[in-house]
Amino acid sequence: MTKSKTYKILLNVLLRVPDVFYSALFAVAFPIYKALHTKRAYGRTVRHLENAKAYLKTTVSARDMFKGIFWNALDSYRGLARFKSVESRIVYENEEIIREAVKLGPVAGISIHQGAFELLHRALCRYSEHVHLITDSVGNDAFREVLKELRSDPHLTEYHPEETGKLIRDLFKTKGILAMVFDQGKNTKGNEVQLFGQASTLYLRLPQKVNQMGASVVTFRTWTNTRRQIVIRFESAYPPKTEPEMFVKDIAKETETWISEHPEQWSWNYHGNFRV
Numbered sequence: 001m002t003k004s005k006t007y008k009i010l011l012n013v014l015l016r017v018p019d020v021f022y023s024a025l026f027a028v029a030f031p032i033y034k035a036l037h038t039k040r041a042y043g044r045t046v047r048h049l050e051n052a053k054a055y056l057k058t059t060v061s062a063r064d065m066f067k068g069i070f071w072n073a074l075d076s077y078r079g080l081a082r083f084k085s086v087e088s089r090i091v092y093e094n095e096e097i098i099r100e101a102v103k104l105g106p107v108a109g110i111s112i113h114q115g116a117f118e119l120l121h122r123a124l125c126r127y128s129e130h131v132h133l134i135t136d137s138v139g140n141d142a143f144r145e146v147l148k149e150l151r152s153d154p155h156l157t158e159y160h161p162e163e164t165g166k167l168i169r170d171l172f173k174t175k176g177i178l179a180m181v182f183d184q185g186k187n188t189k190g191n192e193v194q195l196f197g198q199a200s201t202l203y204l205r206l207p208q209k210v211n212q213m214g215a216s217v218v219t220f221r222t223w224t225n226t227r228r229q230i231v232i233r234f235e236s237a238y239p240p241k242t243e244p245e246m247f248v249k250d251i252a253k254e255t256e257t258w259i260s261e262h263p264e265q266w267s268w269n270y271h272g273n274f275r276v
Contacts, residue, residue, distance in 0.1 A: 003142035052196035076118035130176025
């Protein structure tokens with residue numbers, strides 16, 4: 001049996017384990033994780049939350065954030081596996097924004113690592129038969145293969161960052177949707193912005209480029225509310241050739257608002273946050 005086949009079987013089993021098991025697992029594992037990562041991811045999260053607390057609309061602890069990531073990851077993978085228990089909880093808001101944008105030509109649908117964000121790319125397939133997802137590699141080759149299969153959809157094509165040129169050509173050829181998250185980047189140059197009064201980086205050069213080439217840009221996001229609904233909301237549409245500096249400034253402002261409203265569901269632990 002290949003390693004990827006083993007991963008696939010294991011993942012399918014784990015996704016079917018009842019939530020009560022995962023509640024107990026988090027309760028046991030988190031104190032251990034905290035002790036091992038006090039000077040790394042946990043410590044970064046504590047510092048970031050402390051520096052941003054004056055801007056946040058709710059009080060949130062590092063534990064709240066890690067718990068949010070834990071459950072949102074589980075919802076993401078169950079949703080990608082098309083579990084009805086997750087799909088039935090998804091609600092869509094402001095769909096007219098993306099539907100109107102798609103009528104006009106190519107669109108970049110962009111978001112951040114907040115909530116069950118893996119579901120966002122699949123959600124875009126509701127609005128176009130040609131969704132072009134750009135995503136960086138994670139894990140080893142076998143796990144990447146499993147994840148790619150899990151994300152797959154007849155209307156979605158996945159690209160590595162090195163295939164950006166092909167993605168742009170395909171986007172305009174198909175008049176489809178570019179799907180990407182812009183708050184984390186690897187081996188690429190971003191845009192310097194201010195988030196919560198701190199210097200930070202957003203990776204908006206690709207949506208900025210396709211916007212100047214004639215594509216609209218639609219921002220959207222997801223979070224899990226107190227009723228356990230997974231809300232997918234379309235927020236703003238930027239017409240083709242929006243002034244580049246204003247484009248970055250406005251999206252940074254949106255990003256700050258999104259995070260401040262649901263700080264427990266954003267990846268504060270990412271090592272690249274608040275660094276230029």
